[in-house]
Amino acid sequence: MTNQILNRCLALDDELYATQIIDNYLAQIPGFVLVKATTDVYEGIRLVNEGLIDLVFLDIQMPELNGLQFLKICGNNCKVILTTAYPEYALDGFNLDAVDYLLKPIEFERFQHSLTKFLALKSSTTPSSAPAKDHIFLKGDSKNTFHRVAFEDILYIEGLNNYISVYTTKHRIVTYMALKDILEMLPAAQFCRVHRSYIISLTHIHLIDGRQVYISQKSISISEGYKTGFYQLINGQ
Incomplete structure (x- = not known):
């Protein structure tokens, strides 16, 4: 046996x-x-x-x-x-x-x-081959509605008091959550907070001009308190 x-x-x-x-x-x-x-x-x-x-x-x-x-x-x-x-x-x-x-x-x-x-x-899966998580679920506007959002699709996230607005390659999702809380759920090598009100995807940056980051049609300012961490991250330090 x-x-x-x-x-x-x-x-x-x-x-x-x-x-x-x-x-x-x-x-x-x-x-x-x-x-x-x-x-x-x-x-x-x-x-x-x-x-x-x-x-x-x-x-x-x-x-x-x-x-x-x-x-x-x-x-x-x-x-x-x-x-x-x-x-x-x-x-x-x-x-x-x-x-x-x-x-x-x-x-x-x-x-x-x-x-x-x-x-x-x-x-x-095994401990050595477990797949990396590639998405997050976000609550939608109506009760019991949840959006599955791939990390690769997120362009940037804007904080709006007690809400966040997640801009993706497909659409925009507004959900009740703090900016700091969603940052903890995102892969640190791919996302960076650059402003009190903004998290950006490094993957989708197409231009950095001084203290301005350009993603899609959006220009986002890099604030003083976040600039060191941002430049260290993009320079691989």
């Missing part, structure tokens, strides 16, 4: 009974083992960073450190399936590469589907 490779799981939730549901579901599915069920997010971080966990079932509303913060810290060391009663965090979860987003109460069939997605993702 061939030994089956077990996928090591962590259930992390601020309510212990919720982790017990995950435990019960996993016990019914071959190939998965629950290493730990805990309400302690810092214990979860330790287990992941020690290389003991392959898949985390993660609640978002956690005390001290929420699930999205956990994803930013540990997302490169494990896969994560979000388990939450709050649908409004789905976009953030997928932008941080969560495998799936399970809404409570979680049905067993939906749980099985998430594990199938995890296994498919695991079989298609």
Whole structure:
């Protein structure tokens, strides 16, 4: 009989009974083992960073450190399936590469589907060959509408108080987000903030004239506070 490779799981939730549901579901599915069920997010971080966990079932509303913060810290060391009663965090979860987003109460069939997605993702990539992310999802004007935007299509982004306006090669998207937050989601080698109100794509620059950058038909000023970082980036320093 061939030994089956077990996928090591962590259930992390601020309510212990919720982790017990995950435990019960996993016990019914071959190939998965629950290493730990805990309400302690810092214990979860330790287990992941020690290389003991392959898949985390993660609640978002956690005390001290929420699930999205956990994803930013540990997302490169494990896969994560979000388990939450709050649908409004789905976009953030997928932008941080969560495998799936399970809404409570979680049905067993939906749980099985998430594990199938995890296994498919695991079989298609390895730690040394995982494909680089090439897009981001942005919320649209209407409820439950999301735009998939390829990084290569973004020309520049303009900050508008609590909103941003993303100009692409195809269209313009206005969405509720801070400029600094979208900058964290963009590849640092490709995008640069050049002004309090602007992020630009280095790929689409066709002219730099002193303190002015020209992208498509737009002229954008490079402000004093950002000029050093900009010139270091374009000069490869």
